[in-house]
Amino acid sequence: MGASSGKGAPGRTTLSEINVTPMVDVMLVLLIIFMVTAPLIQQGVKVNLPDAKAAPVEAKEKKVVLSVDVKKRIYIGEVEVALPELEEKLKTNAKVQADKELYLHADRDVPYGVVVEVMAAAQRAGVPNVGMITDPFGGPKTSKDKKTP
Amino acid sequence: MKTLLALVVAVPAVCFAQAPIIEISGATFRPMPLAVARPLTQDEGAKKRAAEFDEAFFFDMSACGLFQTLDRKSYLGDAKEGITSASTNFGNWGNIGAEALVKTQLASEGDVLIAELRLFNVASGKEDLKTSGRISGKDTRRLAHQLANAVYKYFTKETGPFETKIAWARKTPNGKDVYVSDWDGHNPVAISTGNINLLPALNPDGVQVAFTSYKRGKPDIYVSRAGGSPTVLVAAGRMATGLAYSPDGKRIAYSLAEGESAQIFVANADGSGPKQLTSTPYFINSSPSWSPDGKRLAFVSNRGGSPQVYVMSAEGGEAKRLTFQGNYNQTPEWSPRGDLIAFTARDERNAFDLFTVNVESGKVTRLTQDNANNEEPSFSPNGRLILFTSTRAGAPSLYVMTFDGNNQVALPMEKGSYTTPDWGP
Numbered sequence: 001m002g003a004s005s006g007k008g009a010p011g012r013t014t015l016s017e018i019n020v021t022p023m024v025d026v027m028l029v030l031l032i033i034f035m036v037t038a039p040l041i042q043q044g045v046k047v048n049l050p051d052a053k054a055a056p057v058e059a060k061e062k063k064v065v066l067s068v069d070v071k072k073r074i075y076i077g078e079v080e081v082a083l084p085e086l087e088e089k090l091k092t093n094a095k096v097q098a099d100k101e102l103y104l105h106a107d108r109d110v111p112y113g114v115v116v117e118v119m120a121a122a123q124r125a126g127v128p129n130v131g132m133i134t135d136p137f138g139g140p141k142t143s144k145d146k147k148t149p
Numbered sequence: 150m151k152t153l154l155a156l157v158v159a160v161p162a163v164c165f166a167q168a169p170i171i172e173i174s175g176a177t178f179r180p181m182p183l184a185v186a187r188p189l190t191q192d193e194g195a196k197k198r199a200a201e202f203d204e205a206f207f208f209d210m211s212a213c214g215l216f217q218t219l220d221r222k223s224y225l226g227d228a229k230e231g232i233t234s235a236s237t238n239f240g241n242w243g244n245i246g247a248e249a250l251v252k253t254q255l256a257s258e259g260d261v262l263i264a265e266l267r268l269f270n271v272a273s274g275k276e277d278l279k280t281s282g283r284i285s286g287k288d289t290r291r292l293a294h295q296l297a298n299a300v301y302k303y304f305t306k307e308t309g310p311f312e313t314k315i316a317w318a319r320k321t322p323n324g325k326d327v328y329v330s331d332w333d334g335h336n337p338v339a340i341s342t343g344n345i346n347l348l349p350a351l352n353p354d355g356v357q358v359a360f361t362s363y364k365r366g367k368p369d370i371y372v373s374r375a376g377g378s379p380t381v382l383v384a385a386g387r388m389a390t391g392l393a394y395s396p397d398g399k400r401i402a403y404s405l406a407e408g409e410s411a412q413i414f415v416a417n418a419d420g421s422g423p424k425q426l427t428s429t430p431y432f433i434n435s436s437p438s439w440s441p442d443g444k445r446l447a448f449v450s451n452r453g454g455s456p457q458v459y460v461m462s463a464e465g466g467e468a469k470r471l472t473f474q475g476n477y478n479q480t481p482e483w484s485p486r487g488d489l490i491a492f493t494a495r496d497e498r499n500a501f502d503l504f505t506v507n508v509e510s511g512k513v514t515r516l517t518q519d520n521a522n523n524e525e526p527s528f529s530p531n532g533r534l535i536l537f538t539s540t541r542a543g544a545p546s547l548y549v550m551t552f553d554g555n556n557q558v559a560l561p562m563e564k565g566s567y568t569t570p571d572w573g574p
Contacts, residue, residue, distance in 0.1 A: 064244050077244040079226040092223035094182055095246025 064096050065133070066122070068106040072114050083117060090125035101129035180556070181304075183216035184247035184271075186227055188264075194257030198289045202255060202264065204561075205290040208333055209297035209311045210251070212558040214534060214551035215304055219247055232267055239274045247271045251300060261285045266296045268303060278303045290335055310529040314573045315536060316340070316349035316358055317547060320566035327360045332529075332572075334547060334562035340373045348391055351573025352418070353398040358573075361390040370403055382420045391436050394418065395443045395463075396485070402426075402437035402446055402463070411435050413448050415463060426465040438483045438490070439463070440508075447471070447481040447490050458492050458506065471506055474513055480525050483508075484552065486532035491516070491552075493524045503537055505552070516554030527572040528552070536572045 067075040074081050081089050090096050102122055106115050122130050188203050190196040211218040225241040232254045242250050250269040255262060261283055268278035280299045284292040294311035301309030313332045318325045324345035330337040340349065340358050349360040359372045359382055368390045370383040383389040386407040393402050399418050404411040413434045416423040427434040432452040439446060443463060450459050450468065455476040461468035472478045477495035484491065489505040496502055501522040505514045517523040521540040528535055535552055538545040542559065544566040550557040 062243060076225055077241055078238065079241055081225075088222055089225070092220035093245050094217065094219050094223065095244060098246060 063099065063101065063103050063131075064093070065103045065105050066118060068104070068110050068114060068118060070107040070109045072110060074118060083121065086118065086121045087125045090122055090127060096125070096127055100127060101131060102127050103131045103133050105133040180215060180217040182219055182246050182248045183210060184219045184224065184242055184245065184250045185210055185221075186224075186230070186250065186252045187221070189232055189252070189254040191254065191256040194259075195255035195262065198257070198262055199255055201289045202253070202262075202293045205293035205333065205335070206253065206297055208561060209294060209309075210300070212333070212534075212549050212556070212560075213297075213301060213309065213311075214556045215301065216249075219245055232265065234267075234269060234274055234276050237269065237274075239269070239271050242269075242271045249277075253296065262289060262292055264292050264296055266299065268300060290331065290333075294331070305533075307531050307533075310531060310534060310572075313530055314351060314355070315527075315547075315570055316351050316360075316573060317570040318347040318349065318360075318568050320544075320568070324363070325568070327358070327362075329358055329573075334560035338376065340376070341371065341379050346371075348569045348571075350392050350394055350571050352394045353396060353574050355574045357394075357398075357418070359392045359394070359401070361392070383414075383416070383423075385423075393437050393439055395439045396441050397443055400443070400463075402439065404433075404435040404437065404448075413437050413446065413461075415446075424465070426461065426463075427468065434459075436480050438481050440483050441485050441487045445483075447483050449479045449481060458490060460490075460508065471508070471511060472513065473511070478504075482526045482528055482535075484528050484532045485530055489552065491526035491528065491535055493526065503535070503554070514553070516550065517557070520557075523548075525569055527570050529572050530574055534572075536570045538568055538570060 298309035326342040345363040371379040
């Protein structure tokens with residue numbers, strides 16, 4: 001590398017090869033940067049998947065529940081909200097913005113796409129934690145159950 | 150709500166009204182989330198005046214520092230509700246984070262506007278307060294302020310500031326005019342126009358307004374009684390300025406320059422019997438402000454080399470220096486609660502900002518920061534709020550905040566350049 005072979009006068013040696021060490025250094029650093037950032041670039045909706053075997057979460061406070069019924073109507077609590085208005089309603093909602101969480105209570109027959117749209121609206125409104133409400137007892141297959149936890 | 154609940158549990162023996170008392174101080178204070186439903190109207194006459202009522206009432210609730218008024222865009226299903234608790238879905242209000250809910254209903258009988266107000270606890274669905282008011286004539290905002298005061302009183306057991314008056318100077322192409330207006334800057338009444346008029350002071354009797362004017366070429370103090378045309382109050386010396394009324398309204402303090410430097414004088418409210426309190430031939434003393442008991446005065450003096458806040462007896466005698474930080478402290482204003490003096494200071498970045506200093510301990514607290522220049526504090530009569538000028542949005546305009554610097558809100562006034570505000574009774 002930088003050390004001269006000792007022959008000849010100091011400072012007068014000729015470098016005949018490219019010094020690859022700094023290049024390898026830089027490449028390794030770049031490789032690590034890309035490895036770290038690659039997972040962040042992936043697009044998608046962050047989903048807290050329900051764990052069927054987990055004990056039910058005891059809610060100490062009442063949380064805001066977003067419901068989607070089988071006719072794809074969206075409710076905040078008991079009030080129907082159109083999908084285009086949902087983001088603003090959640091963004092201006094002081095409780096949701098303070099808690100930074102929501103519970104999603106969608107009918108099992110609602111298309112996956114609708115649920116994802118609702119969750120994406122919640123994320124755009126700055127709510128990173130969307131809890132999915134599941135029925136721990138595998139209850140009846142009613143399409144119009146809208147009870148709050 | 151937790152702190153409020155703790156109060157409710159701890160206090161009932163003392164207070165039978167079960168009402169939580171909001172104490173606006175301390176690091177744990179959190180404004181209460183309050184929903185203010187749009188006013189319901191019962192007829193066409195009321196419908197026309199609802200917007201004005203609503204605007205005044207909503208501003209009172211948002212600016213007073215007690216509440217976090219919730220964004221109306223988040224309201225859920227409020228349009229279908231009535232004024233009674235039976236017609237209200239408290240779950241919906243809870244879902245937007247409201248802990249208290251105010252509903253109003255307006256009706257008109259010819260010229261008379263009648264407003265009904267109900268205050269609900271959202272968690273229990275209980276009606277905490279039910280009150281109503283009526284007003285004849287056009288003064289819709291006054292009715293809104295009355296009802297806002299009722300809500301304020303329910304939570305603090307103190308008289309609210311919403312029916313008080315403020316005085317201020319507004320810049321014109323030729324000089325400055327002095328006005329008196331409602332606390333939110335609405336309904337301005339001109340006191341003195343033309344030439345340069347500034348530094349108004351409202352007498353606690355609510356009738357007299359004193360101000361400094363250059364009508365005769367040099368600063369003199371004038372007084373206007375009950376809106377009458379102004380008359381000279383103090384015109385001695387080279388300049389007389391910066392008048393302050395004592396809390397009982399019977400005496401005045403002002404600064405008067407006869408020779409080289411201005412000195413502090415006190416006199417009776419009609420200007421008789423002036424008595425010089427300070428005597429520093431080479432140094433300036435100005436901007437007096439009375440303590441709430443009327444026994445002491447805070448003022449600015451440069452006798453220590455730079456302008457600093459001093460305190461002395463209203464009878465004269467030795468002055469005690471109160472501020473030791475910074476090299477430019479001015480416009481002291483004694484809180485009606487007595488413990489604090491607010492003042493303007495120039496900080497190390499040459500920006501003017503507001504501070505308070507504790508009269509007993511000398512502890513200095515910063516109220517404003519990183520928001521252009523903030524100057525000329527004036528306390529509300531209950532000492533909870535501070536009115537001040539700020540250049541954060543360009544020309545100096547009027548703002549209010551709580552005495553500890555929270556909830557800084559611009560007064561909804563038309564664009565202009567406003568200075569030297571004074572909060573009166």
